[in-house]
Amino acid sequence: MLPVERVIGEEGLAATSGGLKLAMRLPWYRSLPFSVVEVGSLEIDGKAVDLSDARIEYDGAQWPLSENGEKVDTFWFIRDSAFLILPAQTADVGSDHEVSLNLFVSPPYIPGMKRTNPQMSTLTVAA
Amino acid sequence: MATTSTGPQVGVTLYSFTNEWLTRQFEVDTLLAEVAKRGLGPNIEIIGFQQFKEFPDVSDAYAEKFKEMIAETGLNPVSCAINSDRFLKPGQQPIDDAALVEYHKRQLRSAKKMGFSLVRYQFALPVHLLPEIAPYAEELDIRMGVEVHAPMWAGHPAVQAYGEMYDKLNTPYLGWIPDFGGTASRIPESMLDAARAKGASEDLLDKLKEVWLEDGMSHEKAGRLREWGMAHGHAPLHIQAACLAFFILSNHDPKSWAALVDRTIHIHGKFYGVSEDLVEEAIDYDTILPLFKDGGFTGTMVSEWEGHAYDMRDAFEQVRRHQAMARRIWGA
Numbered sequence: 001m002l003p004v005e006r007v008i009g010e011e012g013l014a015a016t017s018g019g020l021k022l023a024m025r026l027p028w029y030r031s032l033p034f035s036v037v038e039v040g041s042l043e044i045d046g047k048a049v050d051l052s053d054a055r056i057e058y059d060g061a062q063w064p065l066s067e068n069g070e071k072v073d074t075f076w077f078i079r080d081s082a083f084l085i086l087p088a089q090t091a092d093v094g095s096d097h098e099v100s101l102n103l104f105v106s107p108p109y110i111p112g113m114k115r116t117n118p119q120m121s122t123l124t125v126a127a
Numbered sequence: 128m129a130t131t132s133t134g135p136q137v138g139v140t141l142y143s144f145t146n147e148w149l150t151r152q153f154e155v156d157t158l159l160a161e162v163a164k165r166g167l168g169p170n171i172e173i174i175g176f177q178q179f180k181e182f183p184d185v186s187d188a189y190a191e192k193f194k195e196m197i198a199e200t201g202l203n204p205v206s207c208a209i210n211s212d213r214f215l216k217p218g219q220q221p222i223d224d225a226a227l228v229e230y231h232k233r234q235l236r237s238a239k240k241m242g243f244s245l246v247r248y249q250f251a252l253p254v255h256l257l258p259e260i261a262p263y264a265e266e267l268d269i270r271m272g273v274e275v276h277a278p279m280w281a282g283h284p285a286v287q288a289y290g291e292m293y294d295k296l297n298t299p300y301l302g303w304i305p306d307f308g309g310t311a312s313r314i315p316e317s318m319l320d321a322a323r324a325k326g327a328s329e330d331l332l333d334k335l336k337e338v339w340l341e342d343g344m345s346h347e348k349a350g351r352l353r354e355w356g357m358a359h360g361h362a363p364l365h366i367q368a369a370c371l372a373f374f375i376l377s378n379h380d381p382k383s384w385a386a387l388v389d390r391t392i393h394i395h396g397k398f399y400g401v402s403e404d405l406v407e408e409a410i411d412y413d414t415i416l417p418l419f420k421d422g423g424f425t426g427t428m429v430s431e432w433e434g435h436a437y438d439m440r441d442a443f444e445q446v447r448r449h450q451a452m453a454r455r456i457w458g459a
Contacts, residue, residue: 004150108213110214
Protein backbone atom coordinates (compact mmCIF):
# COMPACT_ATOMS: atom_id res chain seq x y z
CA MET A 1 0.00 0.00 0.00
CA LEU A 2 1.01 3.62 -0.48
CA PRO A 3 2.14 5.64 2.56
CA VAL A 4 -1.25 7.02 3.56
CA GLU A 5 -3.43 4.18 2.33
CA ARG A 6 -5.36 2.16 4.85
CA VAL A 7 -8.12 -0.45 4.76
CA ILE A 8 -9.21 -0.18 8.41
CA GLY A 9 -11.21 3.03 8.61
CA GLU A 10 -10.73 5.84 11.13
CA GLU A 11 -14.10 4.99 12.73
CA GLY A 12 -12.73 1.59 13.82
CA LEU A 13 -14.87 -1.15 15.37
CA ALA A 14 -18.27 -0.69 17.02
CA ALA A 15 -20.79 -2.95 18.76
CA THR A 16 -24.31 -2.38 17.44
CA SER A 17 -27.65 -4.14 17.89
CA GLY A 18 -27.07 -5.70 14.45
CA GLY A 19 -23.63 -7.12 15.32
CA LEU A 20 -20.10 -5.80 15.03
CA LYS A 21 -19.46 -2.98 12.59
CA LEU A 22 -16.00 -2.41 11.12
CA ALA A 23 -15.02 0.74 9.21
CA MET A 24 -13.12 0.20 5.95
CA ARG A 25 -11.28 2.62 3.65
CA LEU A 26 -10.64 2.06 -0.03
CA PRO A 27 -6.88 1.64 -0.63
CA TRP A 28 -6.61 3.51 -3.94
CA TYR A 29 -6.34 7.12 -5.09
CA ARG A 30 -9.84 7.44 -6.60
CA SER A 31 -13.37 6.15 -6.12
CA LEU A 32 -14.13 2.71 -7.55
CA PRO A 33 -17.28 0.65 -8.03
CA PHE A 34 -17.81 -1.81 -5.18
CA SER A 35 -17.72 -4.63 -7.76
CA VAL A 36 -13.92 -4.41 -8.05
CA VAL A 37 -13.32 -4.59 -4.29
CA GLU A 38 -13.26 -7.91 -2.50
CA VAL A 39 -12.97 -8.57 1.22
CA GLY A 40 -10.12 -11.06 1.05
CA SER A 41 -10.01 -12.04 4.70
CA LEU A 42 -10.84 -10.81 8.16
CA GLU A 43 -9.39 -12.07 11.42
CA ILE A 44 -10.30 -10.90 14.89
CA ASP A 45 -7.88 -11.89 17.66
CA GLY A 46 -6.22 -14.35 15.30
CA LYS A 47 -9.43 -16.17 14.38
CA ALA A 48 -10.80 -16.10 10.83
CA VAL A 49 -14.27 -14.55 10.72
CA ASP A 50 -16.93 -16.31 8.63
CA LEU A 51 -18.16 -13.70 6.16
CA SER A 52 -21.05 -15.68 4.69
CA ASP A 53 -23.69 -13.52 6.45
CA ALA A 54 -21.68 -10.27 6.35
CA ARG A 55 -23.21 -7.11 4.86
CA ILE A 56 -21.84 -3.89 3.45
CA GLU A 57 -23.23 -0.58 4.69
CA TYR A 58 -22.46 2.53 2.68
CA ASP A 59 -24.10 5.92 2.41
CA GLY A 60 -27.41 4.83 3.95
CA ALA A 61 -27.72 1.57 1.98
CA GLN A 62 -26.97 -2.03 2.93
CA TRP A 63 -26.42 -5.17 0.87
CA PRO A 64 -25.07 -8.68 1.43
CA LEU A 65 -21.32 -8.89 0.95
CA SER A 66 -21.97 -11.80 -1.41
CA GLU A 67 -23.70 -9.38 -3.83
CA ASN A 68 -20.78 -6.96 -3.87
CA GLY A 69 -19.48 -8.26 -7.20
CA GLU A 70 -22.69 -7.08 -8.89
CA LYS A 71 -22.37 -3.48 -7.69
CA VAL A 72 -20.89 -2.11 -10.92
CA ASP A 73 -22.67 1.23 -10.65
CA THR A 74 -22.36 1.93 -6.92
CA PHE A 75 -19.22 3.94 -6.34
CA TRP A 76 -17.20 3.94 -3.13
CA PHE A 77 -16.08 7.55 -2.76
CA ILE A 78 -12.39 7.58 -1.96
CA ARG A 79 -12.89 9.87 1.04
CA ASP A 80 -15.62 7.78 2.68
CA SER A 81 -15.54 4.79 4.97
CA ALA A 82 -17.77 1.85 4.09
CA PHE A 83 -18.76 -0.51 6.89
CA LEU A 84 -18.62 -4.27 7.17
CA ILE A 85 -21.52 -5.54 9.30
CA LEU A 86 -20.93 -8.87 11.06
CA PRO A 87 -24.34 -10.01 12.45
CA ALA A 88 -23.04 -13.05 14.36
CA GLN A 89 -20.12 -11.28 16.05
CA THR A 90 -20.26 -9.62 19.43
CA ALA A 91 -17.74 -7.86 21.66
CA ASP A 92 -17.88 -5.79 24.83
CA VAL A 93 -17.79 -2.04 24.47
CA GLY A 94 -14.38 -0.83 25.59
CA SER A 95 -12.58 -4.15 24.98
CA ASP A 96 -9.50 -4.28 22.74
CA HIS A 97 -9.22 -6.58 19.72
CA GLU A 98 -6.57 -7.27 17.14
CA VAL A 99 -8.17 -6.90 13.71
CA SER A 100 -6.52 -8.06 10.47
CA LEU A 101 -8.28 -7.06 7.28
CA ASN A 102 -7.20 -7.67 3.69
CA LEU A 103 -8.99 -5.98 0.80
CA PHE A 104 -8.33 -6.97 -2.80
CA VAL A 105 -8.66 -4.23 -5.40
CA SER A 106 -8.81 -4.85 -9.16
CA PRO A 107 -8.59 -1.43 -10.87
CA PRO A 108 -11.22 -1.45 -13.67
CA TYR A 109 -8.96 0.07 -16.33
CA ILE A 110 -5.95 -2.21 -15.74
CA PRO A 111 -6.95 -5.76 -16.84
CA GLY A 112 -5.49 -8.54 -14.72
CA MET A 113 -4.15 -6.33 -11.93
CA LYS A 114 -5.22 -7.37 -8.42
CA ARG A 115 -3.68 -5.65 -5.43
CA THR A 116 -3.75 -7.12 -1.97
CA ASN A 117 -3.92 -4.65 0.90
CA PRO A 118 -3.42 -6.21 4.33
CA GLN A 119 -3.56 -4.16 7.51
CA MET A 120 -3.55 -5.13 11.17
CA SER A 121 -4.63 -2.84 13.99
CA THR A 122 -5.64 -3.09 17.64
CA LEU A 123 -9.06 -1.50 18.01
CA THR A 124 -11.13 -0.57 21.05
CA VAL A 125 -14.81 -1.41 20.58
CA ALA A 126 -17.01 1.69 20.52
CA ALA A 127 -20.70 1.77 21.36
CA MET B 128 -8.83 33.44 -15.02
CA ALA B 129 -7.85 32.18 -18.43
CA THR B 130 -5.92 34.63 -20.49
CA THR B 131 -5.07 34.64 -24.17
CA SER B 132 -1.71 32.97 -24.11
CA THR B 133 1.15 33.08 -26.49
CA GLY B 134 3.08 30.26 -24.89
CA PRO B 135 2.73 27.29 -22.57
CA GLN B 136 1.14 27.89 -19.17
CA VAL B 137 1.70 26.21 -15.82
CA GLY B 138 -0.93 24.85 -13.45
CA VAL B 139 -1.48 21.99 -11.06
CA THR B 140 -3.48 18.79 -10.80
CA LEU B 141 -5.01 18.21 -7.39
CA TYR B 142 -3.70 14.63 -7.73
CA SER B 143 -0.43 16.09 -6.42
CA PHE B 144 -2.18 16.47 -3.07
CA THR B 145 -3.43 12.89 -2.86
CA ASN B 146 -1.88 12.33 0.60
CA GLU B 147 -3.47 15.46 2.04
CA TRP B 148 -6.80 14.53 0.43
CA LEU B 149 -6.92 10.88 1.51
CA THR B 150 -6.09 11.80 5.11
CA ARG B 151 -9.04 14.24 5.12
CA GLN B 152 -6.92 17.35 5.72
CA PHE B 153 -8.93 19.31 3.13
CA GLU B 154 -12.40 19.45 1.62
CA VAL B 155 -12.86 20.42 -2.03
CA ASP B 156 -13.43 24.09 -1.19
CA THR B 157 -10.53 24.37 1.26
CA LEU B 158 -8.15 22.56 -1.11
CA LEU B 159 -9.06 24.90 -3.96
CA ALA B 160 -8.59 27.86 -1.62
CA GLU B 161 -5.15 26.58 -0.55
CA VAL B 162 -4.04 26.17 -4.17
CA ALA B 163 -5.23 29.69 -4.98
CA LYS B 164 -3.66 31.21 -1.86
CA ARG B 165 -0.29 29.68 -2.69
CA GLY B 166 -0.50 30.95 -6.28
CA LEU B 167 -0.24 27.46 -7.81
CA GLY B 168 -3.06 28.09 -10.31
CA PRO B 169 -5.02 29.50 -11.83
CA ASN B 170 -5.15 26.54 -14.22
CA ILE B 171 -6.07 23.29 -12.54
CA GLU B 172 -6.89 19.67 -13.26
CA ILE B 173 -9.14 17.49 -11.12
CA ILE B 174 -9.67 13.73 -11.31
CA GLY B 175 -13.47 13.37 -11.37
CA PHE B 176 -13.42 10.15 -9.41
CA GLN B 177 -11.03 11.57 -6.81
CA GLN B 178 -12.65 14.83 -5.78
CA PHE B 179 -16.33 14.53 -6.73
CA LYS B 180 -18.52 12.14 -4.79
CA GLU B 181 -21.28 12.34 -7.41
CA PHE B 182 -19.02 11.30 -10.29
CA PRO B 183 -19.74 9.99 -12.94
CA ASP B 184 -23.16 11.71 -12.75
CA VAL B 185 -22.72 15.16 -11.22
CA SER B 186 -26.01 16.89 -10.36
CA ASP B 187 -26.87 20.39 -11.51
CA ALA B 188 -26.86 21.48 -7.88
CA TYR B 189 -23.30 20.27 -7.23
CA ALA B 190 -22.09 21.71 -10.52
CA GLU B 191 -23.41 25.11 -9.45
CA LYS B 192 -21.77 24.78 -6.06
CA PHE B 193 -18.46 23.89 -7.73
CA LYS B 194 -18.71 26.87 -10.06
CA GLU B 195 -19.20 29.11 -7.04
CA MET B 196 -16.03 27.69 -5.44
CA ILE B 197 -14.19 28.36 -8.68
CA ALA B 198 -15.49 31.91 -8.87
CA GLU B 199 -14.49 32.57 -5.26
CA THR B 200 -10.95 31.28 -5.73
CA GLY B 201 -10.35 32.72 -9.20
CA LEU B 202 -9.12 29.33 -10.44
CA ASN B 203 -9.64 28.05 -13.98
CA PRO B 204 -10.92 24.45 -14.29
CA VAL B 205 -9.01 23.37 -17.38
CA SER B 206 -9.01 19.59 -17.24
CA CYS B 207 -11.18 16.92 -15.68
CA ALA B 208 -9.63 13.45 -15.70
CA ILE B 209 -12.19 10.80 -16.62
CA ASN B 210 -11.71 7.04 -16.54
CA SER B 211 -12.19 4.37 -19.16
CA ASP B 212 -13.35 1.73 -16.69
CA ARG B 213 -13.94 -1.29 -18.86
CA PHE B 214 -13.29 -4.16 -16.48
CA LEU B 215 -16.04 -3.73 -13.90
CA LYS B 216 -16.20 -7.42 -13.03
CA PRO B 217 -12.74 -8.79 -12.27
CA GLY B 218 -11.91 -11.97 -14.13
CA GLN B 219 -14.90 -11.60 -16.47
CA GLN B 220 -15.43 -10.09 -19.90
CA PRO B 221 -15.14 -6.32 -20.21
CA ILE B 222 -18.39 -4.34 -20.43
CA ASP B 223 -19.82 -4.09 -23.94
CA ASP B 224 -18.99 -1.23 -26.29
CA ALA B 225 -22.34 0.53 -25.96
CA ALA B 226 -22.05 0.60 -22.15
CA LEU B 227 -18.47 1.87 -22.33
CA VAL B 228 -19.44 4.67 -24.74
CA GLU B 229 -22.30 5.67 -22.43
CA TYR B 230 -19.92 5.61 -19.44
CA HIS B 231 -17.72 8.14 -21.25
CA LYS B 232 -20.71 10.30 -22.21
CA ARG B 233 -21.86 10.48 -18.57
CA GLN B 234 -18.44 11.74 -17.52
CA LEU B 235 -18.21 14.18 -20.43
CA ARG B 236 -21.56 15.69 -19.48
CA SER B 237 -20.47 16.07 -15.85
CA ALA B 238 -17.16 17.69 -16.81
CA LYS B 239 -18.88 20.11 -19.18
CA LYS B 240 -21.52 21.00 -16.63
CA MET B 241 -18.83 21.92 -14.10
CA GLY B 242 -17.08 24.19 -16.57
CA PHE B 243 -14.01 22.17 -17.55
CA SER B 244 -12.70 22.84 -21.03
CA LEU B 245 -11.20 19.40 -21.66
CA VAL B 246 -11.10 15.88 -20.30
CA ARG B 247 -8.28 13.39 -19.89
CA TYR B 248 -9.28 9.91 -21.08
CA GLN B 249 -7.44 6.58 -21.29
CA PHE B 250 -6.24 3.99 -23.80
CA ALA B 251 -8.50 1.40 -22.14
CA LEU B 252 -11.08 2.89 -24.54
CA PRO B 253 -10.69 0.75 -27.69
CA VAL B 254 -9.67 2.87 -30.68
CA HIS B 255 -12.62 1.70 -32.80
CA LEU B 256 -15.00 3.55 -30.46
CA LEU B 257 -13.48 6.97 -31.15
CA PRO B 258 -15.76 7.61 -34.18
CA GLU B 259 -18.76 7.18 -31.85
CA ILE B 260 -17.48 9.42 -29.09
CA ALA B 261 -15.87 12.25 -31.07
CA PRO B 262 -19.18 13.68 -32.41
CA TYR B 263 -20.56 13.74 -28.87
CA ALA B 264 -17.54 15.71 -27.62
CA GLU B 265 -18.03 18.12 -30.53
CA GLU B 266 -21.71 18.50 -29.72
CA LEU B 267 -20.91 19.25 -26.05
CA ASP B 268 -17.97 21.41 -27.10
CA ILE B 269 -15.43 19.75 -24.81
CA ARG B 270 -12.05 18.44 -25.98
CA MET B 271 -10.71 14.99 -25.14
CA GLY B 272 -7.04 14.17 -24.66
CA VAL B 273 -5.87 10.59 -24.26
CA GLU B 274 -3.12 10.28 -21.66
CA VAL B 275 0.13 8.85 -23.00
CA HIS B 276 1.32 7.37 -19.72
CA ALA B 277 4.17 4.97 -18.94
CA PRO B 278 4.84 2.35 -20.19
CA MET B 279 3.48 4.09 -23.29
CA TRP B 280 5.31 6.76 -25.25
CA ALA B 281 5.09 8.29 -28.72
CA GLY B 282 6.45 5.13 -30.39
CA HIS B 283 4.11 2.66 -28.68
CA PRO B 284 1.82 0.67 -31.04
CA ALA B 285 -1.35 1.79 -29.21
CA VAL B 286 -0.32 5.43 -29.60
CA GLN B 287 0.30 4.87 -33.29
CA ALA B 288 -3.11 3.21 -33.76
CA TYR B 289 -4.78 6.19 -32.06
CA GLY B 290 -2.71 8.55 -34.22
CA GLU B 291 -4.01 6.90 -37.38
CA MET B 292 -7.59 7.24 -36.16
CA TYR B 293 -6.94 10.86 -35.20
CA ASP B 294 -5.71 11.56 -38.72
CA LYS B 295 -8.80 9.91 -40.16
CA LEU B 296 -11.29 11.77 -37.94
CA ASN B 297 -9.28 14.98 -38.16
CA THR B 298 -11.12 16.88 -35.43
CA PRO B 299 -9.66 19.45 -33.03
CA TYR B 300 -11.72 17.82 -30.28
CA LEU B 301 -9.37 14.84 -29.95
CA GLY B 302 -5.74 15.07 -28.92
CA TRP B 303 -2.88 13.91 -26.72
CA ILE B 304 -1.98 14.46 -23.10
CA PRO B 305 1.68 13.50 -22.70
CA ASP B 306 2.71 12.25 -19.26
CA PHE B 307 6.47 12.57 -18.94
CA GLY B 308 6.82 9.47 -16.78
CA GLY B 309 7.04 7.56 -20.07
CA THR B 310 10.41 9.15 -20.84
CA ALA B 311 12.20 9.06 -17.51
CA SER B 312 15.99 9.01 -17.71
CA ARG B 313 16.45 7.12 -14.45
CA ILE B 314 14.55 5.82 -11.43
CA PRO B 315 14.17 8.69 -8.94
CA GLU B 316 16.64 8.44 -6.07
CA SER B 317 13.81 9.33 -3.67
CA MET B 318 11.90 6.23 -4.83
CA LEU B 319 14.98 4.05 -4.28
CA ASP B 320 15.39 5.65 -0.84
CA ALA B 321 11.79 4.71 0.00
CA ALA B 322 12.54 1.09 -0.94
CA ARG B 323 15.74 1.24 1.16
CA ALA B 324 13.70 2.55 4.10
CA LYS B 325 11.49 -0.53 3.80
CA GLY B 326 14.61 -2.69 3.99
CA ALA B 327 15.41 -3.39 0.33
CA SER B 328 19.12 -4.06 -0.12
CA GLU B 329 21.49 -2.52 -2.68
CA ASP B 330 21.89 -5.64 -4.82
CA LEU B 331 18.11 -5.81 -5.29
CA LEU B 332 18.02 -2.14 -6.27
CA ASP B 333 20.97 -2.60 -8.64
CA LYS B 334 19.06 -5.45 -10.32
CA LEU B 335 15.96 -3.22 -10.44
CA LYS B 336 17.89 -0.51 -12.30
CA GLU B 337 19.18 -3.11 -14.75
CA VAL B 338 15.77 -4.72 -15.47
CA TRP B 339 14.06 -1.30 -15.67
CA LEU B 340 16.22 -0.46 -18.69
CA GLU B 341 15.30 -3.70 -20.50
CA ASP B 342 12.49 -4.03 -23.06
CA GLY B 343 9.09 -5.43 -22.13
CA MET B 344 5.76 -4.64 -20.55
CA SER B 345 5.65 -3.45 -16.93
CA HIS B 346 4.21 -6.68 -15.55
CA GLU B 347 6.77 -8.78 -17.46
CA LYS B 348 9.65 -6.79 -16.03
CA ALA B 349 8.14 -6.92 -12.54
CA GLY B 350 7.89 -10.70 -12.99
CA ARG B 351 11.56 -10.86 -13.99
CA LEU B 352 12.68 -8.94 -10.91
CA ARG B 353 10.37 -10.97 -8.65
CA GLU B 354 11.81 -14.23 -9.96
CA TRP B 355 15.40 -13.03 -9.53
CA GLY B 356 14.64 -11.60 -6.09
CA MET B 357 12.98 -14.76 -4.81
CA ALA B 358 15.85 -16.88 -6.13
CA HIS B 359 18.30 -14.61 -4.29
CA GLY B 360 16.50 -14.63 -0.96
CA HIS B 361 14.88 -11.19 -1.00
CA ALA B 362 11.68 -10.64 1.02
CA PRO B 363 8.44 -10.27 -0.99
CA LEU B 364 7.79 -6.91 0.70
CA HIS B 365 11.16 -5.56 -0.50
CA ILE B 366 10.57 -6.86 -4.02
CA GLN B 367 7.12 -5.27 -4.06
CA ALA B 368 8.55 -1.90 -2.98
CA ALA B 369 11.13 -2.11 -5.78
CA CYS B 370 8.56 -3.12 -8.43
CA LEU B 371 6.63 0.16 -8.10
CA ALA B 372 9.10 1.71 -10.55
CA PHE B 373 7.96 -0.56 -13.40
CA PHE B 374 4.38 0.66 -13.21
CA ILE B 375 4.84 4.39 -13.03
CA LEU B 376 8.01 5.09 -15.03
CA SER B 377 9.61 3.92 -18.23
CA ASN B 378 12.79 4.75 -20.08
CA HIS B 379 12.26 6.16 -23.57
CA ASP B 380 13.87 8.98 -25.51
CA PRO B 381 12.79 12.38 -24.06
CA LYS B 382 12.96 13.86 -27.58
CA SER B 383 10.34 11.37 -28.81
CA TRP B 384 7.55 13.70 -27.62
CA ALA B 385 8.28 15.90 -30.64
CA ALA B 386 6.10 13.56 -32.73
CA LEU B 387 3.04 14.35 -30.60
CA VAL B 388 3.38 18.12 -30.11
CA ASP B 389 0.96 19.11 -32.88
CA ARG B 390 -2.05 17.40 -31.34
CA THR B 391 -1.08 17.96 -27.70
CA ILE B 392 -3.92 19.77 -25.91
CA HIS B 393 -2.68 19.50 -22.33
CA ILE B 394 0.29 18.07 -20.44
CA HIS B 395 0.82 16.08 -17.27
CA GLY B 396 4.08 17.38 -15.87
CA LYS B 397 4.81 14.19 -13.96
CA PHE B 398 7.61 14.57 -11.43
CA TYR B 399 9.09 12.98 -8.32
CA GLY B 400 11.34 15.55 -6.70
CA VAL B 401 12.58 18.98 -7.77
CA SER B 402 15.69 20.18 -5.96
CA GLU B 403 16.14 23.67 -4.54
CA ASP B 404 18.13 24.57 -7.64
CA LEU B 405 15.14 23.55 -9.75
CA VAL B 406 16.15 20.25 -11.34
CA GLU B 407 13.85 17.19 -11.40
CA GLU B 408 15.60 14.04 -10.25
CA ALA B 409 14.43 11.56 -12.91
CA ILE B 410 12.86 13.35 -15.87
CA ASP B 411 14.92 15.51 -18.20
CA TYR B 412 12.74 18.63 -18.38
CA ASP B 413 15.49 20.73 -19.96
CA THR B 414 15.27 18.50 -23.04
CA ILE B 415 11.50 17.94 -23.06
CA LEU B 416 9.92 21.33 -22.39
CA PRO B 417 11.55 23.30 -25.23
CA LEU B 418 10.01 20.81 -27.72
CA PHE B 419 6.54 21.99 -26.71
CA LYS B 420 7.31 25.70 -26.64
CA ASP B 421 9.11 25.57 -29.97
CA GLY B 422 6.26 23.47 -31.39
CA GLY B 423 3.72 26.17 -30.56
CA PHE B 424 1.97 24.55 -27.59
CA THR B 425 -0.15 27.16 -25.77
CA GLY B 426 -2.08 24.92 -23.38
CA THR B 427 -1.35 24.07 -19.77
CA MET B 428 1.18 21.76 -18.21
CA VAL B 429 -0.21 20.78 -14.83
CA SER B 430 2.39 19.86 -12.22
CA GLU B 431 1.73 16.27 -11.21
CA TRP B 432 3.76 15.25 -8.17
CA GLU B 433 3.70 11.48 -7.78
CA GLY B 434 6.25 11.20 -4.99
CA HIS B 435 3.21 10.73 -2.76
CA ALA B 436 3.14 7.13 -3.99
CA TYR B 437 6.09 6.39 -1.72
CA ASP B 438 6.81 9.32 0.58
CA MET B 439 5.29 12.14 2.58
CA ARG B 440 7.20 15.24 1.47
CA ASP B 441 5.40 18.59 1.36
CA ALA B 442 3.44 18.40 -1.89
CA PHE B 443 2.77 22.14 -2.03
CA GLU B 444 6.48 22.95 -1.89
CA GLN B 445 7.24 20.36 -4.56
CA VAL B 446 4.62 21.86 -6.89
CA ARG B 447 5.99 25.36 -6.29
CA ARG B 448 9.48 24.22 -7.29
CA HIS B 449 8.20 22.34 -10.35
CA GLN B 450 6.39 25.41 -11.63
CA ALA B 451 9.46 27.55 -10.98
CA MET B 452 11.51 25.03 -12.98
CA ALA B 453 9.07 25.22 -15.89
CA ARG B 454 9.23 29.03 -15.88
CA ARG B 455 13.03 28.87 -15.83
CA ILE B 456 13.07 26.59 -18.89
CA TRP B 457 10.27 28.30 -20.80
CA GLY B 458 11.50 31.74 -19.89
CA ALA B 459 8.02 32.81 -18.83
